[in-house]
Amino acid sequence: MSAPAPRSPGGVARLLETAAGLMIVEATHEGIARLQQVDAADLHAADLHLAELDPAEPDDAGRGVGVDDVAAGAKAHLVRLAEQLEDYLAGTAREFDVPLDWAAAGVHDEFSREVYREIQHIPYGETSTYGQISMDAGRPRNARRVGRLCSLVPVPFVIPVHRVIRADGGMGNCPEYRLRLLHHERRNLEAARIGSPAAPFA
Structure with missing residues (x-):
């Protein structure tokens, strides 16, 4: 696994614990900008700490990504991705329909x-x-x-x-x-x- 990439301007990163391992997810009000598998050593090497990334905490439905300080649009994208990723890895869902923020993801052409x-x-x-x-x-x-x-x-x-x-x-x-x-x-x-x-x- 590679070290975490720099955060996109205006993006908010959060840590998810999934069946496929730790992942950093980043969203803007436009959509998801990054989803990256990492491990604790990667986070430490990049001088990023779990506390700073607000590890995922359940919301009222039992799932969520610790997004109390995120703008409403980005919060919705983060929660939606967390839910769909959990269902996909459980084998109960086959598709993702979260929007992507191409510009924040660095995909310009x-x-x-x-x-x-x-x-x-x-x-x-x-x-x-x-x-x-x-x-x-x-x-x-x-x-x-x-x-x-x-x-x-x-x-x-x-x-x-x-x-x-x-x-x-x-x-x-x-x-x-x-x-x-x-x-x-x-x-x-x-x-x-x-x-x-x-x-x-x-």
């Missing part, structure tokens, strides 16, 4: 945004290739750039880059948890097919 939008259209448990995404985004000779965008994705899970693979079926040097996410989805597709209970992320 239209091709990059279109690549990420195309990736969001890949169905749960299925895959596409870097080359196919490049074609779908309107630039068929930019597969390598698609691969780089996948490695730099600012909001994984919501932008499911774990569903993008090489033409030979490999996943390259992607983080190990992305392969686990794909297995998680396929396991739950099979569970739904045979009428078994949803399987949590493991």
Whole structure:
């Protein structure tokens, strides 16, 4: 895992404890700007402390992200993402519909945004290739750039880059948890097919 990235201007970061590990989530009034897996060592190395990030605390519904000082719009996005992430990792939800703040996420050019939008259209448990995404985004000779965008994705899970693979079926040097996410989805597709209970992320 990499050290936490610098906070976007105007963004508010909070720490989430999830079945997939610790994550920093950042939102603005426009939407989610960042979702990044970290560990305690990363936080310490970046001189960020859990207390400063206000670890997630349950809201009235039992879920939430400690957002008492966040503007109403950002608060809604943070809580919504926390709920959807929890349900996704529990195997009971397949999609995320939280808005993204492309500018705060550092995604400024239209091709990059279109690549990420195309990736969001890949169905749960299925895959596409870097080359196919490049074609779908309107630039068929930019597969390598698609691969780089996948490695730099600012909001994984919501932008499911774990569903993008090489033409030979490999996943390259992607983080190990992305392969686990794909297995998680396929396991739950099979569970739904045979009428078994949803399987949590493991």
